[in-house]
Amino acid sequence: MSAVIFIPARYASSRYPGKPLVDLTGATGVKKTLIQRSWEAAQAVSGVKAIYVLTDDDRIAEAARGFGADVLMTSSDARNGTERCAEAVAQLAVEPDVIVNLQGDAPLTPSWFVEALIERMVDWHVQMATPVLRCDAETLANFVTDRREGRVGGTTAVMKSDGSAIYFSKEVLPYVGDLSNPPEVWHHVGVYAYRPDALRRYAGWPEGPIEKAEGLEQLRFIENGATVTCVPVEAKGRVFWELNNPVDVARIEAVLSKEGIA
Template sequence: MSVLIVIPARYASSRYPGKPLVELTGATGEKKTLIQRSWEAASQVGGVDRVVVATDDDRIREACEAFGAEVVMTSESCRNGTERCAEAAATLGVGFDIVVNLQGDAPLTPAWFIEDLVAGLRANDWAELATPVLRCEGATLNSLLEDRQNGRVGGTTAVFGAGNRGLYFSKEVIPFTSETYADEASTPVFHHVGVYAYRPDTLAAYASWPIGPLETLEGLEQLRFLENGRAVLCTEVESRGRQFWELNNPSDVARIESMMLQMQLP
């Protein structure tokens, strides 16, 4: 089964304009843009046939072409990354069996997250798309709670039922827990990792569905699948000692750079 990775990137982010071109300093002191680090993460994934960046902005296109990425230009009317991935896949017009959406704000995504995700979708015929979830340790849960207490939207959490079928995703910390956890403790909260693997037919149908009330309230594109009765597989992945965080706010730059330094990521 052939696999395409699309990295959607837009300049006009409401929360963080110009985010794809923000520079991150690695452990060696080298500065690279967020989009370059995300592209490099995608390029390390095994079993992938093609990696492209999808954008509507010439500044992002020029930056990507400068470090050797293939770019697909998409329209300004795309309302989120999934719609941009759908347009890019249609533009390429190549018969891929699985299309992966690696959002351009997740440069710390390990290759095995995506490899496990693709394997999970292949193994579960009932699933129309799959997305990874990572059980939070106490330190991550505390960071999520701190963000919400300070009025910031940090990571997204996920809940799922039998067979790991997705039930809901939220920018709030769910499920509720009143316990306090030590930094290294395992918690009942799962951090949703912003990666998706779609069946092409499901991805192509997505843009034709209206935006529902839950997607509107949460601002989470994956809820459109649930609101339209589509089956989402939550694939549990292992951190293997790697820290993970997405760049959602300007304050996340220092947090991610600190993680890169601790993990000695260049």
């Protein structure tokens, strides 16, 4: 089974313009852009045929080529990373069995998260899958703090017993009233795996009302009756956090320092 990784990146983020080119300082004091650190995270994944940065912005493309990445240019019409992936797969000379969408704002994504996702796609009945991580106390506290202070942070997932997704939200679901005795909360990890046909179907569907309200691209699958398979993964001591807001820079740099990531 062949797999490629796409890393969608756009400059005009509504919450954090220019985010892919923000510098993050590693454990040795070296500064690297967010998009480079996300690409390096993808490089650590085994069993992948190729890795491409997808963008419509010349500044991001130039930076990506500067650190050695292959780049596919996509249109500015793409409203999210999944639409960008649908455009990019049509540019490949040979269509892979699986396309992995590793978000360009997730440099802390451990390689085993992506490898577990690819392994789940060995089942040809799975058309689209995404990892979920049981929230630890620190991550859950960050979630609750962000919402109380009016920031949109990470995403939570609610799923059935068979692992199929019921809903994804930027709210903390289920409701957490007491951090000392919280319910089970699952952090949605910003990685997706698709079959090429699933991407083509997605590109043909209009943006739905709950996708638009939450700003979460994966909800379009649910709104159109497609199954999203959640794949539980283990943190193994690694703190996972995406760069959604400027406050997240310090959070991510703290993890880079703790983990000794240069």
